[in-house]
Amino acid sequence: MNIGFIGTGNMGSILIESFIESNAVNPSDITITNRTRAKAESLQKSYPSLHVASDASEVIHKSNIIFLCVKPLDIHPLLEKVRPLLKPHHCLVSITSPISVKQLEELVDCQVARIIPSITNRAFSGVSLVTYGESCKQHYRLFLDHLLSKISTPLSIENNITRVSSDIVSCGPAFFSYLLQRFIDSAVEETEITKDQATKMISEMVVGFGKLLETNLYTLPTLQEKVCVKGGVTGEGIKVLEEHVGEMFNKVFQQTHAKYDEDLEKVGYQFNK
Template identity: 25%
Template structure:
């Protein structure tokens, strides 16, 4: 099996590194083209993968092809590679903008297309990828795609209409978590802790809290209450966040994120 990347920036590299570290594929099986030579050289040096001089050369060799450019390049790069696409290949979109129907039309229905929303924690093997596909995709191909994405994280198959919300919940949410965590790091720095200490304290606690939410069969409210000792310190912070409407702020941000996803789709379909 050969895997191609057309474009390989933040998200493409997260998938590429996730795949390599999971050992499901070897560097010799990966073929990449990006716009700039500088980026191609950097990726070659970092991962010892095959670098090609055109998108066409990548597509000609790959069985599975990640379109990892920004959405404004999708139409152009598909034009460049269309003549080498056939039923033996699978094209994977990772962008909000294009529906399966539009992607199918762009590739002249010559190849399988899968629509995904991955996230950047794939880089460290803790990704979360939403996948939508046409019913016509055969089981073997679908299982292979699921296996690839599962090698660096979790996978959720959803109907296409659910992708905009899924993207806010898992594609974009790492950015919101980083912003939240940045406030803790800044607080540690301002109060005598080093950067390393502050990062360790908050990142370990957030990993622990994530594990509690995903493994303990409690409502999240119970987990919050279990930290708030009666008459203790935490309740003061929780009350302050609630008085400042943290949950409403987050929901408003999610609404705006989803709205933009839908606008991006409207622009291209």
């Protein structure tokens, strides 16, 4: 199966690297292009049998599955330009959340899917969010599920929970990286621990925490109960978190959804004009 990538920015590159290094795809079966050609060529230096195309049209011509890894507002102009090249045997895969598979199906005459990846896929872990269009045939669904299972746990979602799912799966690593960095900074500010020491300890703690959850020995609430001994130090720390966290995460979701609504309006104008 020949696979194309239009766009080799952060997420496009992560998908390409992950698919190749997990042995899900042979680099010789991948054709890529990018507006800044040097970015595509830098990937080719790492994987010499990767094909670099001159433009999106060449990618479509050489591929069965085409991943669209460009910004949401760049998708409609791009598809307007190349849609005569997209045939029923092609499968177009968007990785952006504001554009639905229904909108794509109304614009192009090929099979359609939406896959929202996460940076955690680079470690062959985490979740990939999947929504298949009605046009997407079973053999492409099975192939994409197999492909994604090499780098993640594919999870099918409906359009109504796209944003919150993306917040958790795709934005979550950035949100919690920020919180962990604040945790490190506060430890350094309040005690004699060095930044390197705190970073090492917290990094190893997070890895161990993830492995512990992976065993299914504990749920999040029961894990908290196991660590939080009555009258102990952990309980005092939890009290502070309960007092100060408050509606912080509610506000995070409110803010991301407000931006999402703004993006939906802009994208909707493009697709409906």
